[in-house]
Amino acid sequence: MPEHVEHLENVSLPPNQGDGEGASRRHREPLTRERILRAALQVMDQEGLEAVTMRRLGRELGVEAMSLYNHVKDKEAILEGILEVVMAEFEFPEETGDWEADVRAGARAWRRLMIAHPTVIALFAESKHPASSPERLRPMEWAFEILGRGGLSEVEVVRAFRAFGGYIMGSVLNEVANPVPGMGDRDHHAEHMQLAGELPPTEFPNLVRLLPLMAECDAEVDFEFGLDLLIAGLRAKANRPAR
Incomplete structure (x- = not known):
């Protein structure tokens, strides 16, 4: 060499x-x-x-x-584009023909997407422009279609869409910002028990009784509870018979 x-x-x-x-x-x-x-x-x-x-x-x-x-164009265009990228990840549930089941599936899919990208919730709140890209419009079109099958008026469909959006994003924000440990977290549970024991029961009878349960909350169970209430309310609005 x-x-x-x-x-x-x-x-x-x-x-x-x-x-x-x-x-x-x-x-x-x-x-x-x-x-x-x-x-x-x-x-x-x-x-x-x-x-x-x-x-x-x-x-x-x-x-x-x-x-x-x-x-x-600028940073604002990037932030608007982030919403487009995120909504392109929305996983459309398979429709069953059952109005309640399809509404639930859509709400759960939306929740999963927001949990994957929780910081995007602030972008939705601050967005200065209506959705215009196909990636953002398709999930809205799907949601309007599903909600509209429940016997709601057009105005009620729009209001229901907003109600679900506010509930889902609000619950995810609360879950991410203030995660509640499960029952196995004895330290967290002990703090609630201690506080409940220190409060005067005559002044705070409900807190004394319910504070220990606050440490035993499950975010998914809580979400499903709220979802039940929303669907029950929509069913009542549409005069749908309870199942």
Whole structure:
């Protein structure tokens, strides 16, 4: 082997100049709107909504922040696009023809999606534009279709849709922000028991009696309880006979 070739074999390349993974691979991938939006969703899921900045996304994608503007108008367009990406993940339940079962399945699918991306709930609340992309419109169309089969008026369908949306997103926010340990968490249960024991029962009789149960809450069971109430209310509105 020639001396100069042997010498080159022993030379170590500096980082990101070989065939490694990571940033060098990201540079080779073409920058697209979809890549930007998916990177933004990943950053938001892991670090929160405040972390989604043009500079942060540039680092995540291995490009200059200014190059993002060739594919998205501004940060607001990215945030609106995140909603599009998330709603594209909605798993449409298989319809059974049973109105109540289909409503339940839709609500549960929506809850699963919000639990997977809880920080997106703030985006829904702050969004300045109505849904316009097919990814966002299809779940709404499906929900309107299912709710409309229950004998509700058109106005009631819209109000029911809003009621379900508010309930689902509110319950997920509460579940994520204030997770309630199960019955096995003796420390948490003991804190409630101690507080209940310290309260004057004549002034707080209900708290003394019910506080211990607060440590035994199950988020999914609570969600199903609220779902029962919503469906029962809609059935009453539509004068549907109870099953």
